[in-house]
Amino acid sequence: MTRRRLAAGNWKMNGTGANLSELDALAKAHPTPGCDILICPPATLISRASAATPAQISIGGQDCHQNETGAHTGDISAQMLVDAGASYVILGHSERREDYEESDTDVRNKVMAALSAGLKTIVCVGESLSEREANNTLDIIGGQMAGSIPDVVTGDSLVVAYEPIWAIGTGKVPTLDQIGEVHDFIRSRLERRFGAGVGRSTRILYGGSVKPTNAADIFAVSNVDGALVGGASLSVADFSPIIAALENA
Numbered sequence: 001m002t003r004r005r006l007a008a009g010n011w012k013m014n015g016t017g018a019n020l021s022e023l024d025a026l027a028k029a030h031p032t033p034g035c036d037i038l039i040c041p042p043a044t045l046i047s048r049a050s051a052a053t054p055a056q057i058s059i060g061g062q063d064c065h066q067n068e069t070g071a072h073t074g075d076i077s078a079q080m081l082v083d084a085g086a087s088y089v090i091l092g093h094s095e096r097r098e099d100y101e102e103s104d105t106d107v108r109n110k111v112m113a114a115l116s117a118g119l120k121t122i123v124c125v126g127e128s129l130s131e132r133e134a135n136n137t138l139d140i141i142g143g144q145m146a147g148s149i150p151d152v153v154t155g156d157s158l159v160v161a162y163e164p165i166w167a168i169g170t171g172k173v174p175t176l177d178q179i180g181e182v183h184d185f186i187r188s189r190l191e192r193r194f195g196a197g198v199g200r201s202t203r204i205l206y207g208g209s210v211k212p213t214n215a216a217d218i219f220a221v222s223n224v225d226g227a228l229v230g231g232a233s234l235s236v237a238d239f240s241p242i243i244a245a246l247e248n249a
């Protein structure tokens with residue numbers, strides 16, 4: 001099973017129109033990429049980013065509401081993301097689980113809404129430092145997967161991102177053995193639940209302090225099919241070498 005690798009950038013709450021030139025430069029640096037490239041800018045930029053960016057770079061959202069329409073001030077539905085030009089959405093990021101107390105059930109409902117709108121979904125899972133230190137990492141990941149991923153997944157519509165919370169924005173990265181252990185576990189859980197088809201075609205990304213300096217080592221780990229990159233996705237100078245490392249993995 002060959003999975004097309006994915007380099008995904010999560011801009012979080014960073015970027016205005018002035019940053020769209022980064023996308024242009026990224027597209028010029030990777031005219032025919034050897035992996036999928038995705039940028040998830042803030043919602044205010046999705047429409048402009050998708051209009052301005054060549055097709056080899058996909059644009060995604062960072063969250064969506066579980067309902068199609070309605071009285072939900074400040075929220076954005078999956079259909080609205082599609083309308084704005086998004087083809088992916090990140091769901092269940094640890095920052096949303098923490099800042100908005102999103103539960104696994106909330107995430108699962110959002111994933112179902114996004115899939116039925118035709119979006120590919122990147123579902124984030126990951127343990128806190130205290131959970132890792134208590135040797136609970138695999139239990140936590142297994143529970144988040146069981147609770148956050150719905151039964152209706154088909155084809156390559158699901159991407160799972162393993163993001164240890166303690167590695168996000170900290171410069172700390174798990175050992176390659178630790179990354180491999182969790183990615184192998186995620187793969188086995190996907191195969192057990194969805195069978196060989198979806199279980200093997202689902203891409204599993206690593207996220208948390210991925211930099212040009214550590215990307216090649218991380219991409220050599222088994223069942224690492226790409227990265228979900230925060231800070232280093234904001235500039236072409238940092239993101240482009242990460243993409244190149246993935247292309248060469």
Ligand SMILES: O=C(CO)COP(=O)(O)O
Nearest residue numbers: 010168169208209230231
């Ligand atoms: O949370 C992340 C991506 O979603 C990772 O962020 P950093 O790459 O900044 O650690």
